[in-house]
Amino acid sequence: MTPRLELRHICKRYPGVIANDDVSLSVMPGEIHAVLGENGAGKSTLMKIIYGAIRADEGEMVFDGNPIASHGPSISRALGIEMVYQHFALFESISVVENIALSVSGKFDLTALANRVRDVSIKYGLPIDPHRFVCNLSVGERQRVEIVRCLLQMPKLLILDEPTSVLAPQAVTKLFETLRQLAAEGCSILYISHKLDEVQVLCDSATVLRNGLITGTAKPKQSTPIELARMMVGADLPETHLDPSTTSDTPFLNVDHLTAPSDDPFGVSLNDVLLSVFGGEVVGIAGISGNGQAELISFLSGEVLFKGADTITLDGKDVGQLDAGHRRERGLAFVPEERLGRGAVPPHHLSDNAMLTGHRLGMVKHWMIQRGKANDFAAQIIRKFNVKTTGYESAANSLSGGNLQKFIVGREIELGPKVLIISQPTWGVDVGAAAFIRQALIDLSRTGAAVLIISEELDELFEVCDRLHVICQGQLSKSLDRKNTNVEEVGLLMTGLKSNPNSNIGEAV
Amino acid sequence: MDLFIAIFTGTIIAATPLIFAALGELVVEKSGVLNLGIEGMMLVGAAVGVWVSYAGLPMPLAIMSAAAAGALASLLFGVLALTFLTNQYAAGLSLAIFGTGVSAFIGKGFGSAPLDALIPLEIPFLTEIPVIGPLFFNYDPLVYFSFIMFGLISWFLYKTKAGLVVRTIGESPESSHAIGYPVIKIRYLAVMFGGAMAGLGGAYLSLAYTPLWVENMTAGKGWISLALVVFAAWRPARVLFGAWLFGSMTIFQLQGQALGISLPSEVLSSLPYIATIVVLVIISRNWQFLALNFPTSLAKPFRPAE
Numbered sequence: 177m178t179p180r181l182e183l184r185h186i187c188k189r190y191p192g193v194i195a196n197d198d199v200s201l202s203v204m205p206g207e208i209h210a211v212l213g214e215n216g217a218g219k220s221t222l223m224k225i226i227y228g229a230i231r232a233d234e235g236e237m238v239f240d241g242n243p244i245a246s247h248g249p250s251i252s253r254a255l256g257i258e259m260v261y262q263h264f265a266l267f268e269s270i271s272v273v274e275n276i277a278l279s280v281s282g283k284f285d286l287t288a289l290a291n292r293v294r295d296v297s298i299k300y301g302l303p304i305d306p307h308r309f310v311c312n313l314s315v316g317e318r319q320r321v322e323i324v325r326c327l328l329q330m331p332k333l334l335i336l337d338e339p340t341s342v343l344a345p346q347a348v349t350k351l352f353e354t355l356r357q358l359a360a361e362g363c364s365i366l367y368i369s370h371k372l373d374e375v376q377v378l379c380d381s382a383t384v385l386r387n388g389l390i391t392g393t394a395k396p397k398q399s400t401p402i403e404l405a406r407m408m409v410g411a412d413l414p415e416t417h418l419d420p421s422t423t424s425d426t427p428f429l430n431v432d433h434l435t436a437p438s439d440d441p442f443g444v445s446l447n448d449v450l451l452s453v454f455g456g457e458v459v460g461i462a463g464i465s466g467n468g469q470a471e472l473i474s475f476l477s478g479e480v481l482f483k484g485a486d487t488i489t490l491d492g493k494d495v496g497q498l499d500a501g502h503r504r505e506r507g508l509a510f511v512p513e514e515r516l517g518r519g520a521v522p523p524h525h526l527s528d529n530a531m532l533t534g535h536r537l538g539m540v541k542h543w544m545i546q547r548g549k550a551n552d553f554a555a556q557i558i559r560k561f562n563v564k565t566t567g568y569e570s571a572a573n574s575l576s577g578g579n580l581q582k583f584i585v586g587r588e589i590e591l592g593p594k595v596l597i598i599s600q601p602t603w604g605v606d607v608g609a610a611a612f613i614r615q616a617l618i619d620l621s622r623t624g625a626a627v628l629i630i631s632e633e634l635d636e637l638f639e640v641c642d643r644l645h646v647i648c649q650g651q652l653s654k655s656l657d658r659k660n661t662n663v664e665e666v667g668l669l670m671t672g673l674k675s676n677p678n679s680n681i682g683e684a685v
Numbered sequence: 686m687d688l689f690i691a692i693f694t695g696t697i698i699a700a701t702p703l704i705f706a707a708l709g710e711l712v713v714e715k716s717g718v719l720n721l722g723i724e725g726m727m728l729v730g731a732a733v734g735v736w737v738s739y740a741g742l743p744m745p746l747a748i749m750s751a752a753a754a755g756a757l758a759s760l761l762f763g764v765l766a767l768t769f770l771t772n773q774y775a776a777g778l779s780l781a782i783f784g785t786g787v788s789a790f791i792g793k794g795f796g797s798a799p800l801d802a803l804i805p806l807e808i809p810f811l812t813e814i815p816v817i818g819p820l821f822f823n824y825d826p827l828v829y830f831s832f833i834m835f836g837l838i839s840w841f842l843y844k845t846k847a848g849l850v851v852r853t854i855g856e857s858p859e860s861s862h863a864i865g866y867p868v869i870k871i872r873y874l875a876v877m878f879g880g881a882m883a884g885l886g887g888a889y890l891s892l893a894y895t896p897l898w899v900e901n902m903t904a905g906k907g908w909i910s911l912a913l914v915v916f917a918a919w920r921p922a923r924v925l926f927g928a929w930l931f932g933s934m935t936i937f938q939l940q941g942q943a944l945g946i947s948l949p950s951e952v953l954s955s956l957p958y959i960a961t962i963v964v965l966v967i968i969s970r971n972w973q974f975l976a977l978n979f980p981t982s983l984a985k986p987f988r989p990a991e
Contacts, residue, residue: 249862265860267853267856269852269978269979270849270853270856274849277846278864278866279864284845311976311977
């Protein structure tokens with residue numbers, strides 16, 4: 177049988193970096209092939225070369241036995257290659273169906289296309305409303321749009337870059353069924369992931385990349401996670417240690433019956449949210465994106481003020497009326513979900529980005545920036561948190577996702593906060609960096625700080641949290657002790673089935 | 686009633702050059718390109734229109750030449766900004782200055798010889814209806830054409846796939862390129878369309894409105910078109926509204942001067958500019974509306990990834 181896709185000796189160099197060095201692999205029709213590797217290993221570059229978004233310096237590509245001479249995204253689509261980007265290629269200012277129309281050939285009929293989108297999205301358990309504007313969608317919902325867009329094309333080769341990061345466990349299972357069904361129909365799938373368990377469940381074969389080089393190939397179903405991880409990281413994986421903790425007597429962060437109707441027609445109204453985070457513990461909030469996390473976070477961080485008195489308190493004092501800056505002065509630190517643009521200013525160098533929140537540590541004197549102190553602070557974060565970069569003068573957007581996240585988390589931890597709120601701490605971050613960040617969060621809590629993690633990754637929450645809540649349709653569940661609950665219970669609460677037996681998954685998400 | 690008809694028709698006519706230029710610029714900006722050279726392209730169009738007309742060629746040819754000259758002038762900006770990725774502000778400003786100079790050069794020998802002006806169309810029956818006729822059916826062909834262009838552009842941008850592509854390129858050329866659209870080519874076409882529309886706006890001034898060649902005759906109408914697009918939040922219907930507002934203020938201040946309102950004429954002359962901007966700023970304060978319509982990549986140079 178001819179392979180669906182064959183790569184021969186692909187090389188791609190950037191100034192100072194070799195992104196891909198002599199990479200060869202082949203994928204058979206109907207095969208689900210994993211590409212494993214840490215962030216910065218060159219996986220995304222390789223996928224973009226396959227899709228034609230960037231050009232390889234050397235090497236050749238053969239598709240269904242025919243060499244591809246001149247490549248480009250439009251050629252890919254003509255051949256039947258579809259790709260779900262890690263950083264989505266969606267346009268914010270137009271609706272879901274208009275976004276999809278852009279990559280569908282044929283008659284421009286939005287009504288008919290909207291119906292098809294709805295059908296396909298329901299069929300594959302990825303519900304989306306085709307007429308919503310993308311700017312109002314959460315990360316998880318955007319990913320659903322991307323996947324549905326590809327599925328509409330009946331692809332021959334589907335490339336998925338970290339597709340499950342923001343899906344509920346039930347949705348992941350559903351997606352895997354979809355992908356298996358697609359593979360059974362003859363579609364080849366290239367599956368990029370850091371999640372070894374997923375690769376083992378789903379993929380027939382795997383190619384492991386490290387620093388642009390292939391470090392091994394494997395049959396994931398016959399390999400152990402430890403073998404795969406070692407090929408990927410080049411060393412044994414660090415384990416997180418969750419030591420027992422002693423918690424403070426009073427909560428550091430307290431939310432008392434927070435009810436907030438949403439003005440935005442697409443927003444979620446918060447309903448009677450009760451939450452306490454004590455010093456010395458890590459509390460997690462699980463939930464599928466778009467269930468009120470964004471609204472709750474903006475009330476907690478101070479990006480949106482809350483009018484009611486004594487509803488949001490920080491260390492016993494009402495902070496509902498204080499803006500984000502004043503809350504930070506009282507010991508709150510916050511790491512948002514979006515690294516580029518909200519957590520860091522993309523084109524500015526790390527020293528400037530360190531100063532964004534670190535300026536409270538004496539980096540400004542008589543309205544003048546103490547450049548030396550800012551540089552030292554950035555250098556200290558880079559050193560302590562093991563950030564791979566050429567130095568504090570690198571631009572934030574030149575770092576890989578995992579390294580930038582380590583830098584941002586490091587910046588907030590170095591402020592010595594009383595309360596740290598962090599949203600999606602390891603979204604799109606590789607195994608090594610994720611383990612490092614998780615351990616850093618646990619360690620912070622063990623020094624007496626209160627840590628609140630909002631995440632859609634259940635494994636992560638179960639790994640680091642002492643207690644868990646679940647958010648669904650603007651309501652927060654009661655507190656669940658990690659030791660007395662399990663993934664199934666939390667998964668059911670996430671889809672609202674348990675508390676609200678009449679609703680189904682489609683309505684809940 | 687006669688006064689009302691005079692103000693109404695005067696408004697429509699005074700707004701026409703702005704409608705052409707601003708709608709053209711709207712398409713350019715929707716594709717993420719900022720061409721500040723409208724004033725220059727309008728002047729080139731105005732001068733070329735008069736030139737062709739003086740050469741004894743028929744009016745439609747003069748108008749088409751003006752549009753072609755505007756498009757050609759815009760190419761100068763296009764090559765600088767799109768191919769050589771120079772700063773769009775600088776490239777646009779130099780086109781504005783260059784166009785002013787070139788138009789003065791073309792028009793040097795024109796003097797003030799009489800010109801065959803574009804005259805109102807006589808539409809059988811319709812023009813003769815009392816009140817309605819003079820209000821709506823007594824304009825020259827370019828006025829009607831400006832309305833057709835408004836309809837076409839609105840339809841193109843919001844109902845066709847090509848229009849959708851223009852808008853998405855304006856939001857993110859990187860993503861548009863990633864899904865396989867020829868960003869640079871489409872931006873060139875948008876820039877040339879904007880140039881042609883500015884040329885038409887200029888030709889309207891010199892062939893119908895004045896009708897005469899006067900050096901620098903646009904008197905800032907290119908700049909006000911630019912402001913119209915921004916303050917209209919990149920929506921064609923608001924551009925139309927803004928242009929009429931400007932037109933009505935122009936007529937109002939002329940009438941005001943005639944009626945001897947005791948304000949310095951300088952204050953009255955500045956009224957259309959001030960009133961238009963103030964009103965459009967007030968109606969465009971809706972943050973979400975702006976966010977949805979603003980072309981995010983505006984004036985940012987784009988080079989396709991290799």
